[in-house]
Amino acid sequence: MKIFNTTSAAVGLAMTAMVTVAAPASATECIAPSNPGGGWDFTCRTIGRILSDLDLVEGNVQITNMPGGVGAVTYAMVANERPGDADLIVATSTVGITQIAQGRYPAPIDAMRYLAMLGADVGVIAVDDESPIESLAQLTEMMAADPGSLVTAGSSGAGGWDHIRLLMVAREGGLENLGDLRWVQFDGGTDAVTQMMGGQIDVVSTDMGEIAGFVESGDIRILAALSDEPIPAFPDIPTAISQGIDVTGYNWRGLYTGGDVSDEDYAAWVERLETLYNSENWQTAAVEFGLVPIWRGGDDFEAYVREQEEVMAQISRDIGIIE
Secondary structure (H helix, E strand, O other): EEEHHHOOOOOOOOOOOOOOOOOOOOEEEEEEEOOOOOOOHHHEEEEEHHHHHHHOOOOOOOOEEOOHHHHHHHHHHHHHOOOOOOEEEEEHHHHHHHHOOOOOOOOOOOHHHEEEEEEEEEEEEEEOHHHHHHOHHHHHHHHHHHHHHHHEOOOOOOHHHHHHHHHHHHHOOOOOHHHHOOOOOOOOHHHHHHHHHHOOOOEEEEHHHHHHHHHHOOOEEEEHHHHHOOEEOOOOOEEOHHHOOOOOOOEEEEEEEEEEOOHHHHHHHHHHHHHHHHHHHHHHHHHOOOOOOEEEHHHHHHHHHHHHHHHHHHHHHHHHOOO
């Protein structure tokens, strides 16, 4: 666990050791660059299962969890060791692209080929079910009046998407010096919520998909969904917009493969994933997990990812995360 202050947000990623993973002989593999239980893990496990169920790949999909550097360890391994492995796919999202935009991955965005996005997770602001903070209005008032009294956290580093979303809410609620708000980094929303339930964290900013189980169990309270409309699977959770805070924060879920994968293999993956997306299996699983199913694949998705990288860099500059 690392604790950052936003005013020193130019955090360099030091890769002191390279993780080596032996490529499977012939099986399809999906790497989730996080611990089990998070959104990237859901992406790999659910897509992997449906790929097998629909006979879109031979046999079962091997799932590998490889946490570290908010996806940077996996990115480095694929770029250096398996850039042409057509049997390898990796879960990614807005979080990963934000890290790239801020120079926190050890290779540029064109080191990979981006296959598709299959849905979007909605950002949420959560507190423990026993927290004295009972509304978004109360939270924004506290952040504006005494930001140092709060410890906030999520599944990204300082300047990551979870952090940016919370800072956007804080700024909209009246906080002028964004650097005064303390931030703690975890490798997954599940880890952040666990620490919040233990009393070490006051507020968690993450994706609904990361912590849906905690919501269903009643262990945490969602103050706001950062979406235009209520989340279909959790319609009773109010949006930030409905509470006077005009902020949205979607985190799409998708996959990339190595940058040296052939055009033929790349196109085949896009076709498989589009078939999977259109299946009842995926549509049901996505909604149950709190996602809004959205398809964007192939060249269209490649262009979208590059555009989003530029947007994330600009947002980061606007709030002083990068110069």
